[in-house]
Amino acid sequence: MALLEVENLKVEFPTRKGVLTAVDNVSFNVEQGEILGVVGESGAGKSMTGAAVIGLLEPPGRIGGGQIRLDGKRIDNLSPDEMRKIRGRHIGAIFQDPLTSLNPLFTVGEQLVETIRTHLPMSAADAKKRAIGWLAEVGIPAPDRRFDQYPHQFSGGMRQRVVIALALCAEPRLIIADEPTTALDVSVQAQIIALLKRVCRERNAAAILVTHDMGVIAETADRVAVMYAGRLAEIGPVAHVLQKPSHPYTAGLMGSIPRVGPRPKRLIQIEGSMPRLTDIPSGCAFNPRCPKVFAECHRIRPELRPVADGAAACLLYEGVTQ
Amino acid sequence: MSDTSFAGRLRSFADSDLFYSFRRSKTTVIAAAALALLFFGAIFAPVIAPFDPFDIAHLNLLDSELPPAWMEGSNSAYWLGTDTQARDVLSSILYGLRISLFVGFASVILAAVLGVFLGLVGGFVGGIVDAVIMRVADVLLSFPAILVALLINGVMRGILPANQHESAAILVLVLAIGLTNWVQYARTVRGSTLVERQREYVQAARTIGVGRLRIMLTHILPNVLGPVLVIATINLGMAVLTEATLSFLGVGMPATQPSLGTLIRVGNEYLFSGIWWVVIFPSATLAVLVLAVNLIGDWLRDALNPKLR
Amino acid sequence: MNAAPIKLKSREAPLLQVKGLKKHFAMSKPFLNRLLEGGEQQTVKAVDGLDLDIPRGQTLSLVGESGCGKSTVARLIMGLSSPSGGSILFDGADISRAPAGQPADIRRRMQMIFQDPYASLNPRWRVADIIAEPLRTYGMCASRQEQRREVDRLLEFVGLNAKDGDKFPHEFSGGQRQRISIARAISTKPEFLVCDEPTSALDVSVQAQILNLMREMQRELGLTYLFISHDLAVVNFMSDWIGVMYLGRLVEVSPAAELFANPQHPYTRLLLDTIPDLEMSKRDRQPAAGEVPNPINPPPGCHFRPRCALANERCRREAPVLRVYDGGVSASCHAVEEGRANEPITVQASAAQSLRAAV
Numbered sequence: 006m007a008l009l010e011v012e013n014l015k016v017e018f019p020t021r022k023g024v025l026t027a028v029d030n031v032s033f034n035v036e037q038g039e040i041l042g043v044v045g046e047s048g049a050g051k052s053m054t055g056a057a058v059i060g061l062l063e064p065p066g067r068i069g070g071g072q073i074r075l076d077g078k079r080i081d082n083l084s085p086d087e088m089r090k091i092r093g094r095h096i097g098a099i100f101q102d103p104l105t106s107l108n109p110l111f112t113v114g115e116q117l118v119e120t121i122r123t124h125l126p127m128s129a130a131d132a133k134k135r136a137i138g139w140l141a142e143v144g145i146p147a148p149d150r151r152f153d154q155y156p157h158q159f160s161g162g163m164r165q166r167v168v169i170a171l172a173l174c175a176e177p178r179l180i181i182a183d184e185p186t187t188a189l190d191v192s193v194q195a196q197i198i199a200l201l202k203r204v205c206r207e208r209n210a211a212a213i214l215v216t217h218d219m220g221v222i223a224e225t226a227d228r229v230a231v232m233y234a235g236r237l238a239e240i241g242p243v244a245h246v247l248q249k250p251s252h253p254y255t256a257g258l259m260g261s262i263p264r265v266g267p268r269p270k271r272l273i274q275i276e277g278s279m280p281r282l283t284d285i286p287s288g289c290a291f292n293p294r295c296p297k298v299f300a301e302c303h304r305i306r307p308e309l310r311p312v313a314d315g316a317a318a319c320l321l322y323e324g325v326t327q
Numbered sequence: 328m329s330d331t332s333f334a335g336r337l338r339s340f341a342d343s344d345l346f347y348s349f350r351r352s353k354t355t356v357i358a359a360a361a362l363a364l365l366f367f368g369a370i371f372a373p374v375i376a377p378f379d380p381f382d383i384a385h386l387n388l389l390d391s392e393l394p395p396a397w398m399e400g401s402n403s404a405y406w407l408g409t410d411t412q413a414r415d416v417l418s419s420i421l422y423g424l425r426i427s428l429f430v431g432f433a434s435v436i437l438a439a440v441l442g443v444f445l446g447l448v449g450g451f452v453g454g455i456v457d458a459v460i461m462r463v464a465d466v467l468l469s470f471p472a473i474l475v476a477l478l479i480n481g482v483m484r485g486i487l488p489a490n491q492h493e494s495a496a497i498l499v500l501v502l503a504i505g506l507t508n509w510v511q512y513a514r515t516v517r518g519s520t521l522v523e524r525q526r527e528y529v530q531a532a533r534t535i536g537v538g539r540l541r542i543m544l545t546h547i548l549p550n551v552l553g554p555v556l557v558i559a560t561i562n563l564g565m566a567v568l569t570e571a572t573l574s575f576l577g578v579g580m581p582a583t584q585p586s587l588g589t590l591i592r593v594g595n596e597y598l599f600s601g602i603w604w605v606v607i608f609p610s611a612t613l614a615v616l617v618l619a620v621n622l623i624g625d626w627l628r629d630a631l632n633p634k635l636r
Numbered sequence: 637m638n639a640a641p642i643k644l645k646s647r648e649a650p651l652l653q654v655k656g657l658k659k660h661f662a663m664s665k666p667f668l669n670r671l672l673e674g675g676e677q678q679t680v681k682a683v684d685g686l687d688l689d690i691p692r693g694q695t696l697s698l699v700g701e702s703g704c705g706k707s708t709v710a711r712l713i714m715g716l717s718s719p720s721g722g723s724i725l726f727d728g729a730d731i732s733r734a735p736a737g738q739p740a741d742i743r744r745r746m747q748m749i750f751q752d753p754y755a756s757l758n759p760r761w762r763v764a765d766i767i768a769e770p771l772r773t774y775g776m777c778a779s780r781q782e783q784r785r786e787v788d789r790l791l792e793f794v795g796l797n798a799k800d801g802d803k804f805p806h807e808f809s810g811g812q813r814q815r816i817s818i819a820r821a822i823s824t825k826p827e828f829l830v831c832d833e834p835t836s837a838l839d840v841s842v843q844a845q846i847l848n849l850m851r852e853m854q855r856e857l858g859l860t861y862l863f864i865s866h867d868l869a870v871v872n873f874m875s876d877w878i879g880v881m882y883l884g885r886l887v888e889v890s891p892a893a894e895l896f897a898n899p900q901h902p903y904t905r906l907l908l909d910t911i912p913d914l915e916m917s918k919r920d921r922q923p924a925a926g927e928v929p930n931p932i933n934p935p936p937g938c939h940f941r942p943r944c945a946l947a948n949e950r951c952r953r954e955a956p957v958l959r960v961y962d963g964g965v966s967a968s969c970h971a972v973e974e975g976r977a978n979e980p981i982t983v984q985a986s987a988a989q990s991l992r993a994a995v
Contacts, residue, residue, distance in 0.1 A: 392799055531820070
């Protein structure tokens, strides 16, 4: 059994013009110790998916259907109190802006000790020892001294390290990291990615890494899920999806990323932009931008079908002929 | 989407988030209805008031101190009764409302225009100009508004010859209230101006070579007016109350030209002699007016605040 | 190496010349507080002695991490902020002390595209009015009809519909808004565009559209670009020349192909190493440690010294200056000058040329 199973997840936003579906029928598993990348452009629903798993959807957003199971037990229908116990202990969270995850009024040491003692039965002295151990673990120099400092005394990269320590200190088995490197400088990004990978591997923790950056995925993820307009376009092993994409959207996305090396005259571009949630086209959501579109695409919504080592939601693989 | 005709704009307003949030708030709809009724009464007072309370020729002293229509010994012509000089209370209220609202609106407009101008200039020009404007504002804020209004009122009365006090009273009130209330507008507008000035569309206008005055008026001004509308609405209630307070203290509208505040002051003297209706009805009208304006102001503040949507 | 002429139009004077450009910001408390509470006057040297030449019809990109001063350079050139020292020459005319928009006959020829497509368009204006503003300001159209025709032409040129002129900015996506920004910038028929991170707020699929449009525009209109970005892969696609900045100083300026094939400065190498490889060859590398230090108190000597593997005593004492090497490469590094850098300074001509051939 997989560590996390997400089945037909639906996230809805009631508005006065009707209910908008931000995440539409998304299913995936995360295995023990695996890093699953969830990638997509803004509005694809990737952050919503992460927020739904960890029970932090911003109202009026709500789970409108499907199931989320951790270790086989449903967690999508828990009360806020029960979910709070799961968060931290079983699922850790890392967000884009480290400042929002840290309380500016407490030292990083106090925050670490509090998190540890909330979830693990431990004396204050032991918890402190453990917290300092964690600061060292995430690569913060002079952890004894830094333990008593406030978040504003840390640089951006060091702060994100503290957040990682905070997310991992109760030893959860799953981490949700939502754009953990986006706010950081490029040279620091590489350090944070390497750190995240190392601690996950060492603790055998699984992670869902939500990002818009294919580069981060390429360096970090074992498998990758590509989202478009709230739906899963493609999911599979990272090498397969990045180098031999099955879905035309993934192919376009990969082609549009500028690369180092001989420069082409033009980049491959996908025409148009992602539809707003209010006007997602019928059939396949990608059909207005797809270079391989055919008549059925406007009518039939493709299901996720196994393709090579992964799966893609595209009529090209459903045996529908032109 | 961008229909420029009047009908098109009306339709897009009826479809807007603002109108939607208005419709959904019952309190606001009721407040708006009450306010509309009061505005209607004030504007059309000469047409709908049953009597002209200032026409001495038609006052019949035999009809003085009559109770409201539903009480014993009343005259059904006077719905809300009459005062000691036989004036119809309902008509007095309608005419008083007219004056109260006029003073309220005029002083709010004066304060808003002055405050927006000073805030915009201070925020955009900065430096010494900004420092002077904001220090004056600070000084003004460190006194209670009513005290400053009393002061301005006193100074104006000192300047004007005594025989003109009554005729100029309304103007003096507008000035006194308007000049005390601009600070809030100036501070808000200055703050938004400082933010907007740094935004890229203003930088873009600068790189294009658009002049400073033009940038201030065509780019920044339209983008800082949102909060002004909210302050103006809430301030309308404040201004009406300040006017009433000044008139109640006897330095506002004279008894020959009574506002709601004047009516309350005059009626107040008779409160314990049994003719309570002379003071209760004007007071109730004032309370309903201010409450309705403030409720609408609160709603507008929330509805225009993107964070609360 | 010496045989390959990289400056294609080297005989012509550069369109934009920047010499010794400086911008220092006072970071101390207000005068009154300083008088009462004491404390030193502190300055941040956002730009600290910058020399640049941008040849006509070419693109020079500035790259660097946050706080390196690249956006400040853009603002100084456009007159949005006035320099503390140095000069800016546009087509030979000194504009270093001229505020934005002045003198009109020169500023009309240089325009800017901003980073945030959501903030760079006035939300209360219709798109047609936004695009027409420069036309009105410089009196470039005789009548309203002519102005509207020109706006329609510009909208279609950047890939939008002429009907879009009647809409408001909020009705458009980020990419479309950036097209509107571009239409506004080219409405005065400029020769020079400053592009400050024009695609960093956009999604990659839309970024490709905008980058393609900008290259087409350059070819069709003969534009010269100063392109500012933190993304080296984007810069590689756009540039003829690349300048790498670190804490207010240029550490290396090279022809684009040369910079990627043969980076000289240790910081350039560090940056190149951070580019994620989509072929996944870098999954197990050890990234370089350290962060950009606080710009208020940069280390003395070479600013990069604390993070540099090649640093020695001279680097601590003496700030290096930009020196010109073969192939149009300039670098400011003692190690490169002394030949202590890992790779020899003489370029393998074959590798560099094969890259250039593809450009």
